[in-house]
Amino acid sequence: MIRGGRRAFPTFPRSMLANAPQLAWLHDDCRAWDIPAAPPSIRDVPRSDIPTLLLSGDFDAQTAPSNGAYTARTLSRSTAVTAPYVAHVVFADPPRSEIAREPPKAVVASARDRCRASPT
Structure with missing residues (x-):
């Protein structure tokens, strides 16, 4: 992943090109909130x-x-379905956010079309 990031964005620092390290800070939040x-x-x-x-964003550094x-x-x-140019929360990104309001039978076909659409 790092090699691909460097090719695409040669001036970015390494920390911006790597996947998040499993979001280690979340563990600190769980301890602070006393979550078992x-x-x-x-x-x-x-x-x-x-x-x-299953919706994925192709710029998602979390998953x-x-x-x-x-x-x-x-x-x-x-x-x-993988949405181009989208990060972690695919369902909240227009035009993909419209998927949540559609009847279940229409969702899969719509997701394929909307998720693969270019960002607006």
């Missing part, structure tokens, strides 16, 4: 046949875009 650790089962691989739409396709492997009725 999650159980080990949090790492279990999800398996389901519930229709699932890599490849995570959508990776997660879809064990969700038999899932669709993974």
Whole structure:
């Protein structure tokens, strides 16, 4: 990832080109708010046949875009879509934000179209 970032943005510092290091500061927030650790089962691989739409942004430094396709492997009725030029919160970025207001049957087709659309 760093090599690709350097090719695309040769003047950016290394810290801007790397994925966030699992957002280590979140652990400090959990301690400050006295939130207990999650159980080990949090790492279990999800398996389901519930229709699932996995939205990823190709500029997401928190969860890599490849995570959508990776997660879809064990969700038999899932669709993974990666939105270009979007960071972490794909569903809040127009025109993708319209997806949340659509009837469930229309969501997958709409997500493919809207997520792949150029940003406005």
